[in-house]
């Protein structure tokens with residue numbers, strides 16, 4: 098992390114720091130740390146522990162601020178908190194080796210929750226999956242199994258909209274997920290003209306395709322909050338193919354270029370949004386690097402591309418395809 102000071106809470110932008118923020122004004126917290134497991138309550142707020150850091154790495158704490166009085170609850174293992182505008186929910190998908198049924202169950206619970214509480218506009222989801230590229234006992238791939246279960250839950254719920262998401266490796270603790278949904282603000286799910294929509298990936302990547310948008314734009318709120326683009330985990334993929342297999346610098350450059358096109362004026366105009374953003378506008382950037390020895394190269398390229406005010410957290414974890422070395426996400430400020 099490069100952040101020098103802990104930023105103030107600003108609505109749908111998280112506070113990312115080395116220490117948890119004040120519990121009272123929060124919806125929930127995600128600990129990118131040394132152990133993973135089911136979400137738990139701390140000071141009456143959901144906390145999701147994710148095993149994303151190894152020995153000697155610093156824990157990164159992501160805190161989602163609340164804008165008003167918070168109500169909390171639990172639904173089929175999902176712990177949630179909401180403030181009348183935003184819903185934060187966190188769950189444990191389960192042991193990754195039977196990911197399919199577990200993912201379907203967890204996503205079914207998520208869709209039930211957003212309907213029951215009336216937060217229909219899901220705008221960001223994160224999935225962390227231990228052993229993401231491993232084979233299951235049945236010989237299938239864990240990530241492909243996860244995608245199959247998730248696709249089934251989308252289908253059962255009749256949901257055709259796909260939100261920005263990340264699907265990334267974890268060092269242990271099974272598979273977990275958390276998401277954010279808005280009650281009233283318009284969401285526009287974005288695709289990237291350089292990439293095949295994930296739901297149209299060919300079957301060679303798995304029996305059921307992933308279901309995520311390349312980014313989601315949350316339109317400005319009546320409370321004066323600005324419009325923001327939530328950029329999905331993005332990798333060195335053009336159309337549906339990994340490019341620059343084995344070359345970390347080139348993969349990082351393609352990834353950054355993918356994000357620049359995604360959030361730039363031309364693509365936003367294509368989606369009916371009258372705004373434009375550049376890489377320097379991104380905050381709360383997370384960079385996932387597969388091999389520890391690649392960190393210096395990736396960090397140098399990211400440092401050159403993002404603004405001086407961008408807070409960047411690096412994690413050494415597996416990426417969902419064996420030939421991918423880096424994945425990057427962020428949120429426009």
Ligand SMILES: O=C(O)c1cccc(O)c1
Nearest residue numbers: 262263264307309330417
């Ligand atoms: O399956 C996903 O949700 C996903 C989303 C973004 C990047 C990625 O590798 C995977």
Ligand SMILES: CC(=O)C(=O)O
Nearest residue numbers: 330331332334417418
């Ligand atoms: C792997 C990844 O980032 C994608 O499918 O876009």
